[in-house]
Amino acid sequence: MPRTWRLITTWGAPPAFNMGxxxxxxxRRDAPPTLRFYSWSPDTLSLGYFQRWADVPGTARAGxxxxxxxxxxxxxxxxxxxxxFSASADDPLxxxxxxxxxxRVHKAIAAALAGLGVEATLLCDGAAASDVAGTGMCFHAGTxxxxxxxxxxxxxxxxxxxxxxVLHHGSIKLGTSPLEGDIATLREAAxxxxxxxxxxxxxxxxxxxxxxxxxxxxxxxxERERARELGARYVDPSFLRRR
Amino acid sequence: xxxNDRHYLPSHEWIKITGDTALIGITDFAVDELSSGNEGDxxxxxxxxxxxxxxxxxxxxxxxxxxxxxxxNTPLAGEVVEINPAIEDHLEILSEDPWxxxxxxxxxxxxxxxxxxxxxxxxxxxxxxxN
Numbered sequence: 502m503p504r505t506w507r508l509i510t511t512w513g514a515p516p517a518f519n520m521g522x523x524x525x526x527x528x529r530r531d532a533p534p535t536l537r538f539y540s541w542s543p544d545t546l547s548l549g550y551f552q553r554w555a556d557v558p559g560t561a562r563a564g565x566x567x568x569x570x571x572x573x574x575x576x577x578x579x580x581x582x583x584x585x586f587s588a589s590a591d592d593p594l595x596x597x598x599x600x601x602x603x604x605r606v607h608k609a610i611a612a613a614l615a616g617l618g619v620e621a622t623l624l625c626d627g628a629a630a631s632d633v634a635g636t637g638m639c640f641h642a643g644t645x646x647x648x649x650x651x652x653x654x655x656x657x658x659x660x661x662x663x664x665x666x667v668l669h670h671g672s673i674k675l676g677t678s679p680l681e682g683d684i685a686t687l688r689e690a691a692x693x694x695x696x697x698x699x700x701x702x703x704x705x706x707x708x709x710x711x712x713x714x715x716x717x718x719x720x721x722x723x724e725r726e727r728a729r730e731l732g733a734r735y736v737d738p739s740f741l742r743r744r
Numbered sequence: 745x746x747x748n749d750r751h752y753l754p755s756h757e758w759i760k761i762t763g764d765t766a767l768i769g770i771t772d773f774a775v776d777e778l779s780s781g782n783e784g785d786x787x788x789x790x791x792x793x794x795x796x797x798x799x800x801x802x803x804x805x806x807x808x809x810x811x812x813x814x815x816x817n818t819p820l821a822g823e824v825v826e827i828n829p830a831i832e833d834h835l836e837i838l839s840e841d842p843w844x845x846x847x848x849x850x851x852x853x854x855x856x857x858x859x860x861x862x863x864x865x866x867x868x869x870x871x872x873x874x875n
Contacts, residue, residue: 551788551808572788572813596874598777599812644810660812663803665755 503714504593507535508704510717512696513542516567519583520547521732524570525724526587527661527668528731532724534588536707536715538700541565544579546680549639549659553744557637559680567735568743571670573659574639580676580686582696584703586669594711595667603646603658605711606669610656611648613699613706618690621648621655629654631684640674640684655685673699745868746771747843751819751861753801754870758843759819761856767847768818770807773871775838775846778809785810786835791827791848798822800860804849807835819861822851 511519519539526535546563548554550572557575560566586606588594595602604623611621629643631653639657643649648656657672674686675694687694707713720728734740746752750760756774760767779785788808798804798818805816827849830837838846862870 550806550813551790570813572808573811591874599809603811646811658811662812662814664815 503708503712504534505714505716506588507533507718508715509535509537509720510700511537511539513540515732516541516543516545516547516565516578517732517736518728519545519732520567520569520735521728521730522720522724523585523587523668523670524731525720525727526585527570527663527666529724529727530664530666532587533718534592535586535718536713537585537587538696538703539583539585540581540696541578541583544577546575546577548575548637548741549573550661551744552637554742559636559638562680565736566741568741569659569670569735571659571661571668573657574642575637576639576657576672577678577680578672579678580674580688582673582675582699582703584671584673586667586671588667590662590665590667592667594669599660599662600646602660602667602669606658606671607646607648607656609706609710610671610673610703612710613702614648614650614687616702616706617687617694619650619655619687621650621685623647624649624654631682633682636680636682638681639672640681650685651689653683653685655687673703675699746864748864751858751863752867752870753817753819753861755815755817757817757819759858759861760847761853761858765825765850765852766820766822768804768849768851769842769847770816770838771867772842774814775842778807778812778814779839786838789832789835789848791816791832792824794824794826796824797854798824798851800855816848818849818851820851820856820858821854823854824849825852826850
């Protein structure tokens with residue numbers, strides 16, 4: 502029997518709202534498990550929670566910058582589909598080691614990408630061909646659980662675990678970014694692919710491989726209000742430059 | 745069996761009381777869950793300033809592995825009187841010895857009431873129920 506999750510889709514949302522809503526969904530203990538698909542307007546660079554501003558030279562060239570609540574490296578959110586899973590830590594998606602939960606999500610994504618003719622695999626051992634030292638960018642630092650094709654990283658992920666709940670951020674690259682160099686993108690195999698066309702393929706894969714069902718929903722008024730409150734922090738200079 | 749000279753939270757922190765103070769750390773399970781057994785996977789740890797007052801269950805710090813940021817919560821209320829000076833630069837200690845050298849903070853206890861905490865047996869049962 503599949504578990505029913507809420508699906509919220511917000512294309513082209515402002516950076517503060519995107520981060521604020523994810524935190525609102527993470528902190529609300531009685532929130533239904535929720536999958537978000539979203540994109541960013543304007544294009545935004547997000548720093549990992551612990552990253553030092555000075556360690557990410559791309560901040561000087563990015564227009565908008567936020568700091569995520571999740572860890573990992575910086576991501577330039579352009580030409581991509583961003584997603585988040587927020588649910589209780591005892592959801593079957595998250596039980597066991599952190600690495601195991603990554604593998605579940607990434608295997609499902611790999612299945613969706615296979616339908617586009619992209620043969621994505623877990624990096625496992627060794628370095629990715631897209632690794633670049635000194636940029637602080639997530640896509641320039643492969644880890645064993647990362648999805649790669651053509652030897653290059655094409656999906657970035659990070660998690661936050663707090664109060665018995667988990668937020669899993671993911672970024673799937675459709676096209677290139679001037680800040681991320683020679684990474685793997687889906688348009689190499691599927692020219693013209695956009696986030697709206699990729700989303701249903703991901704849903705099918707999540708249904709099949711994660712045993713999920715989805716009910717299309719929207720944030721509640723309370724969640725929207727909380728997202729606005731929380732979102733302000735993500736673009737506040739004192740938070741952005743806290744490290 | 746985990747050490748029975750201390751108490752545990754379901755979120756995998758331990759507290760070891762000695763007199764009016766207590767050491768707080770995270771369990772081997774927490775370390776392994778975050779790091780997948782690779783000690784280099786733990787990358788950052790933020791600990792509180794000495795003098796900060798903590799309530800029961802309050803988040804006193806954060807730890808980041810290559811793939812996740814997780815909160816650090818205090819099992820009992822108290823005032824932070826010392827942090828482990830070695831940890832922030834040597835996170836591998838948490839993998840090597842989470843029970844002794846891997847303590848994170850020392851607090852002066854506001855209470856010694858451990859009735860809401862798990863003992864070692866209860867913590868083992870919790871872990872067993874999650875696997």
